[in-house]
Amino acid sequence: MNNHPTPTVLQATNLQKRFGNTVALGGVDLVVPRGQSLAIMGPSGSGKSTLLHALAAIQPPDEGEVRLFGERIDNRSESQRSLLRRTKFGFLFQFAGLLTELPAVDNVALPLLLAGQPRGRAIAAAREWMRWLGLTGLANNRPGEMSGGQAQRVALARALVMEPAVVFADEPTGALDHATGVETMATLHNAVCANQSTLILVTHDPEVAHTCDRIIEISDGLLTSDRLVDRSTKREGTAVA
Numbered sequence: 001m002n003n004h005p006t007p008t009v010l011q012a013t014n015l016q017k018r019f020g021n022t023v024a025l026g027g028v029d030l031v032v033p034r035g036q037s038l039a040i041m042g043p044s045g046s047g048k049s050t051l052l053h054a055l056a057a058i059q060p061p062d063e064g065e066v067r068l069f070g071e072r073i074d075n076r077s078e079s080q081r082s083l084l085r086r087t088k089f090g091f092l093f094q095f096a097g098l099l100t101e102l103p104a105v106d107n108v109a110l111p112l113l114l115a116g117q118p119r120g121r122a123i124a125a126a127r128e129w130m131r132w133l134g135l136t137g138l139a140n141n142r143p144g145e146m147s148g149g150q151a152q153r154v155a156l157a158r159a160l161v162m163e164p165a166v167v168f169a170d171e172p173t174g175a176l177d178h179a180t181g182v183e184t185m186a187t188l189h190n191a192v193c194a195n196q197s198t199l200i201l202v203t204h205d206p207e208v209a210h211t212c213d214r215i216i217e218i219s220d221g222l223l224t225s226d227r228l229v230d231r232s233t234k235r236e237g238t239a240v241a
Contacts, residue, residue, distance in 0.1 A: 006033040009069065009165055009198045010055055016063035017050050017221075024050040025061060026221035032166075037189060037199040039209035042218035048202050049170060051218060055200060056089055056168045057081040068165070086111060090159030090167040090197070092188070094174040098143040098151055098158075105130060105139040108157040115162070129157040133191060149180040153187060160195050167192050169201035173208055185211050 010032040017025040024047045032038055032055075042048045053059040055066055057073050058081075066074040073084060085091075098107045105126050112122035130136055133153050143151055152172065159167055172188060173181030185208055192199045201212065209215045210229055217225035 006035065007069075008032065009034045009036075010200075011067045011070075012051075012055060012064065013067075014064035015051065015054050015061045015066070017047075017054065017059070017061045023047075023221045025054065025064075027064070028218075028221070028223050030055075030216070030223070032198060032200065034198055035193075035196060036214060037192065037212040038201070039212040039215045040200065040202045040218060041204070041206070041209050041215060046218045047221040048218045050221075052168055052170060052200065052202050056091070056166075057084050086115060087162060088165045090162065090164035092152070092155055092159045092167065092169040092172050094171040098154060100143050103140045103142055104135065104146070104154045107143070107154055108161055111158060111162050125161055126157065129161050130154070132194070133157050133187060147180075148176050149184060152176065152184050156184075156188060156191055160191055160197070163195055164197055166198045166200060167195075169199065171203060172201060173203070173205065181205075181208070 008031055010030070012028060012030040015025045015028040028051060040048045040051060050059070054061045054074065057066070057076070060074045065072050068084070068088065073081065076084070098104075099110070102110070105123060108126035108130060109122040112125055113119065127136075127139060130139055133156065135150070135153055135157065138146060138150060138154070146154065169188065173184055176184060188199070189211060199212070201208070203209050212229060214228050215225070216223055
């Protein structure tokens with residue numbers, strides 16, 4: 001029996017962020033173990049996207065700190081945080097955000113090409129992720145030649161091609177119909193699990209949230225609920241730090 005504790009991937013301490021007189025984060029503490037899928041919920045303007053941006057080193061907090069594998073990241077320079085986002089994090093948004101002039105395989109390979117990998121190696125890695133996600137036949141298609149669900153899977157392949165420690169997803173099913181959204185979430189969880197990544201997503205949809213291991217709720221910049229989800233029975237319980 002393995003009694004070793006699951007290592008922490010991300011840890012946030014006393015995160016505070018203001019926009020003028022508006023408090024977006026009022027002192028949030030959060031620990032995210034490796035391999036966990038975490039859903040962030042809350043009404044519009046509650047601070048959930050601000051929390052995701054702080055965790056992902058997109059927008060540093062005004063106070064507090066964020067650590068990745070124990071190393072502080074929020075106080076790094078913009079260029080250092082940009083490199084971190086390109087190498088350690090993957091991103092999936094409501095709209096796929098693919099470059100319309102590039103075929104799918106080039107869109108997927110783009111993070112590797114930007115990191116300086118030879119084109120042949122980058123394209124080979126992109127094709128492997130596309131094969132894994134059932135996209136082999138779409139390698140040469142441009143975004144305008146794909147359905148919304150196909151484009152979102154291409155965006156997922158792009159998010160995973162660098163084998164990131166954490167995948168951040170902001171309303172990943174928001175632009176999809178229900179059936180495609182269900183399929184996309186199943187694909188997302190399977191792919192993240194295969195890559196042994198941690199998943200942190202923002203959603204308004206309780207059904208999407210309940211596909212995750214854990215749900216936290218944000219209201220007026222404060223963490224108001226933190227619970228684990230047993231996806232086999234849909235039971236919930238209080239999260240244990």
